[in-house]
Amino acid sequence: MAVIEARGLGLTFQTGDGPVHALTDVNLAIEKGDFVTFIGPSGCGKTTFLRVAADLEQPTAGTITVNGMSPDEARRNRAYGYVFQAAGLFPWRSIERNIRLPLEIMGYGRDEARERTTRVLELVELTGFEKKYPWQLSGGMQQRASIARALAFDADILLMDEPFGALDEIVRDKLNEQLLALWARTGKTIGFVTHSIPEAVYLSTRIVVMSPRPGRVTDVIESPLPQERPLHIRESHDFLEIAARVRDGLRAGIGDDI
Amino acid sequence: MTSEAGVSLRSVASGAGVAGPARIGRRLVQGNALPVLTVVAALVVIWYAGAVWLNAPWAYDQAGRAGVELGPVDLVAATWSQDRPRLPAPHQVGAELWRTTMEVAPTSRRSLVYHAWITLSATAVGFGLGALLGVVLAASIVLNRAMDASVMPWVIASQTIPILAIAPMIIVVLASLGVTGLMPKAVISMYLSFFPVAVGMVKGLRSPEPMLMDQMRTWNASTSQTFWKLRWPAAVPYLFASLKVGVAASLVGAIIGELPTGAVAGLGARMLSGSYFGQTVQIWSALVMAAILAACLVGAVGLVERLTKRAMGVVA
Numbered sequence: 001m002a003v004i005e006a007r008g009l010g011l012t013f014q015t016g017d018g019p020v021h022a023l024t025d026v027n028l029a030i031e032k033g034d035f036v037t038f039i040g041p042s043g044c045g046k047t048t049f050l051r052v053a054a055d056l057e058q059p060t061a062g063t064i065t066v067n068g069m070s071p072d073e074a075r076r077n078r079a080y081g082y083v084f085q086a087a088g089l090f091p092w093r094s095i096e097r098n099i100r101l102p103l104e105i106m107g108y109g110r111d112e113a114r115e116r117t118t119r120v121l122e123l124v125e126l127t128g129f130e131k132k133y134p135w136q137l138s139g140g141m142q143q144r145a146s147i148a149r150a151l152a153f154d155a156d157i158l159l160m161d162e163p164f165g166a167l168d169e170i171v172r173d174k175l176n177e178q179l180l181a182l183w184a185r186t187g188k189t190i191g192f193v194t195h196s197i198p199e200a201v202y203l204s205t206r207i208v209v210m211s212p213r214p215g216r217v218t219d220v221i222e223s224p225l226p227q228e229r230p231l232h233i234r235e236s237h238d239f240l241e242i243a244a245r246v247r248d249g250l251r252a253g254i255g256d257d258i
Numbered sequence: 259m260t261s262e263a264g265v266s267l268r269s270v271a272s273g274a275g276v277a278g279p280a281r282i283g284r285r286l287v288q289g290n291a292l293p294v295l296t297v298v299a300a301l302v303v304i305w306y307a308g309a310v311w312l313n314a315p316w317a318y319d320q321a322g323r324a325g326v327e328l329g330p331v332d333l334v335a336a337t338w339s340q341d342r343p344r345l346p347a348p349h350q351v352g353a354e355l356w357r358t359t360m361e362v363a364p365t366s367r368r369s370l371v372y373h374a375w376i377t378l379s380a381t382a383v384g385f386g387l388g389a390l391l392g393v394v395l396a397a398s399i400v401l402n403r404a405m406d407a408s409v410m411p412w413v414i415a416s417q418t419i420p421i422l423a424i425a426p427m428i429i430v431v432l433a434s435l436g437v438t439g440l441m442p443k444a445v446i447s448m449y450l451s452f453f454p455v456a457v458g459m460v461k462g463l464r465s466p467e468p469m470l471m472d473q474m475r476t477w478n479a480s481t482s483q484t485f486w487k488l489r490w491p492a493a494v495p496y497l498f499a500s501l502k503v504g505v506a507a508s509l510v511g512a513i514i515g516e517l518p519t520g521a522v523a524g525l526g527a528r529m530l531s532g533s534y535f536g537q538t539v540q541i542w543s544a545l546v547m548a549a550i551l552a553a554c555l556v557g558a559v560g561l562v563e564r565l566t567k568r569a570m571g572v573v574a
Contacts, residue, residue, distance in 0.1 A: 056472050075478055082476040084469050092491045092570040101487065102477045133571045 001068060002029035003157060003189045004053055010061030011048055021214030022048040025062070028208065028217065030191065032156075035183055037192045037204040039246060040253065045215025046193045046208075050159050053191065054082050066157070078106060080157035081150030085165055087142035089134040089149075095121070096130035099149045106153055120148040123182060140171040144178075151186070160192045164199070173231060176202055180229055197250075201225075201242045202234055209246055211253025219249040305348050312344040313337035346539045354543040367523070370547050376524040377512050378551060380440050384447020385508035385555075389501060391448060392455025399456075400463040400489070401481065410460075417453050421446065421511065426518040443515030443524075450511035451504040458500025462493030491570065498563035505555045513548060525551075 009026040012019045023045040030036050038046035051057040052064060055071035066074035074080065089098045096117055103113040121127050124144040134142055143163055150158060164172045176199060183190055194200050200207050201223065209219040224238055233239055310333070317336035321328045328336065338347040346354075358370040365372060395413065398405045425446050432442045466488050474484045516526025525544045532540035 054476055056475065075476065078478060080476070082473070084473065086469060088467075088469055088473050090470075090488070090491070092494075092572050094571060105474075105477045105479045105483050105487070 002065075003032050003034070004028070004030040004064070004066050004191065006049070006053075006062065006064045008062030009049075009052065009059055009064050011045070011052060011057060012060045023052070023059070024214040024216050026217050028220070030189060030206075032189055033187055035180075035190045035192065035203055035205045036208060037194055037200040037206070038208045038210060039194055039197065039200045040210030040250065041195065041212055043212035043215065044210035044253070045212070046210050047161050048215065049210075050082075050161050050191055050193055054080060054159055078153055079155055080159050081153065081155045083143075083147055083150045083158070083160040083163045085162045087134070087139075087146040089142055089145060091134055094131050094133055095126065095137070095145050098134070098145060099152050102149060102153055108153075116152050120151045121145075123151060123185075124148040125178065138171075140167050140175060143167065144175065147179075147182075151182075156188055158188050158190045160190065162193050162195070165194070172196075172199070177231060179203065184227065197243050197246050198234060200246060201239055202229060202231075207242070207246055209249035209253065211250070216253075218253040219245070221245055221249075302348055305345075306338070309343065309345045309347040310334055310337045313340055316340060316344070342536045343538055346542050350539050351542045351546055354539045355546060358543060370525075370528070370543065373523055373525050373528045373544070374547050374551055377509070377516065377526065377548070380443035380512040380515065380524070381447055381505075381508045381551075381555070383440060383444035384511055385451050385505050387444065388448035388451030388504055388508060389455050392452040392500070392504065393459055393497075395452065395456045396459030396463055397485070399460050401485065413453065413456055416449070421450060421514055422517075424449070425514050429515070429518060443512050446515035447508045447511035450514075451508040454500045454503040454507060455497075458496045458503070459493055462496025462500075463489045465496065466492045494566065494570065498559060498566070501559050501563075502556050505559055506552050509548065509552050509555060 006026050006028045009023055009028075010021070011023040012021050014020075022043075026045075026049060028049075038049060040046050048057060052059050053066055053071055055075040064071060067077070067079045069077065069079070089095070090101065093101065099117045099120060100113050103116060108116070117130070118127075121130065124147055126141060126144055126148060129137065129141065129145075134145070137145065143166075147160075147163065164175050167175065180203060192200075192203060194203075205223055207219075207221040207223065208217055209221065210216065211218045221242060223242060225233060225236075225242070314333060314337055317333055317340070318328060321332075321336070337343070338350070340346075343350070355370065358368060362369045364375075395409060399410055400406075428446055428449070429442045432438070432445065463485075470488055470492075471484070474488055479487070513524070513526040513529070516524040517530055525548050528544040529541050532538065532544065
């Protein structure tokens with residue numbers, strides 16, 4: 001059974017300038033353990049798709065299930081962790097207490113929360129920064145803390161909305177590498193939004209190429225790359241071939257709009 | 259030999275003499291002290307000049323009756339030392355303040371400390387009630403759409419009524435209910451102070467970005483969890499900003515509450531009796547006392563703010 005399955009999914013926003021078709025007729029199945037990347041220019045609906053899956057937006061057409069449930073039920077069952085574009089750490093909480101926040105909300109006991117916090121901080125290599133406040137950390141470290149927070153509770157799905165968009169390329173490379181290692185270790189299903197082609201190709205088992213006006217899926221690419229991916233795989237023939245296909249897909253989707 | 263030593267000693271001495279003031283001078287220029295002192299000095303100069311200008315007619319009148327010609331120096335001396343000047347000079351107010359705070363027992367009716375205490379206690383009760391009311395109103399407005407639509411207009415309307423018009427009515431109504439003394443003044447004080455707190459806290463409780471609210475939603479946080487873990491801490495800076503406005507408004511409210519009651523004690527009563535008897539020096543010293551009190555209250559709120567922020571880890 002697919003972890004996330006969309007059938008004929010559509011979302012139209014009613015605005016003062018008339019309807020905006022953020023998503024039209026999206027059919028997609030994300031299997032357990034997949035690393036699926038959504039790529040496309042702004043307005044293509046990649047973030048909207050993730051938000052619909054997370055029950056942060058309501059679809060206006062079609063159906064979507066998360067773990068076989070409606071997004072609302074899935075959210076109530078805490079089926080997913082969501083990482084936003086900005087780290088979204090609370091400035092008045094230390095890193096440790098930021099990570100403990102969802103655990104407090106979900107009613108985990110004090111000892112278990114402490115144990116989980118220690119474990120996820122280790123996972124994102126932030127051990128030793130427990131007592132620091134967000135402003136004392138670099139942007140990359142803040143985003144890692146944010147990922148740790150999404151991992152702290154037992155959600156099998158990780159939805160990430162351009163989590164590394166605001167970071168410089170060197171930090172981004174490192175975090176991409178760490179994310180792959182983390183994915184391999186935890187076996188989670190990851191939905192990842194980006195507008196960087198190399199990032200998409202490097203990370204994914206499947207790449208969903210999307211286009212704007214109306215927001216739609218134009219291509220789904222299965223990656224032939226092995227699960228073990230050192231950074232230099234990005235110079236390999238396979239990698240460049242997929243990147244070219246993604247680029248073609250993006251160009252075809254945009255047409256003469258730009 | 260001797261003369262050389264004398265010269266060198268003198269140069270050392272003069273060198274030290276120059277270095278000291280120069281260092282102080284540099285510190286004055288670099289810090290805030292110099293601009294602040296300049297403004298204070300300018301205000302004092304303007305005040306003294308104003309005293310000469312406003313009190314001159316009376317001084318000329320007196321001199322004319324006595325058949326004396328007033329020179330400039332005499333004029334200045336006469337305008338700065340009248341018993342009932344239109345505008346008392348700073349030193350007259352200072353002397354009155356000193357006399358009424360330091361030279362009489364603080365429990366005496368003639369002590370400004372006593373009157374300040376009466377006003378302060380009404381202010382404190384009114385401020386406490388006002389802050390509480392403001393926070394509760396803001397929370398209910400933010401959490402409940404019906405409250406937002408129905409209460410907010412009344413909150414704003416309440417402040418369009420001149421407090422001087424409504425204060426006597428509050429006192430009359432409360433007196434008919436048997437409530438007298440400190441409480442009526444505290445109620446007026448509350449009436450003025452709840453508003454800035456309510457408005458500031460509505461903004462503060464709504465200040466978390468949509469992203470943070472979405473985040474709470476992804477964790478399936480309840481309304482009360484979102485309130486206490488996100489909205490409330492996010493509103494803290496707004497809370498203290500509005501408390502500073504609120505505490506000053508509380509003091510004004512307490513003083514106004516003392517005016518129409520025929521109160522015999524409190525800074526407001528002091529101002530009123532001063533105006534009955536033309537005791538401008540008394541009025542001004544009560545005014546200055548009120549200003550000092552307001553500064554202390556705002557400073558106290560600021561101190562609590564700093565301590566709270568430090569405890570929250572948000573160092574400004």
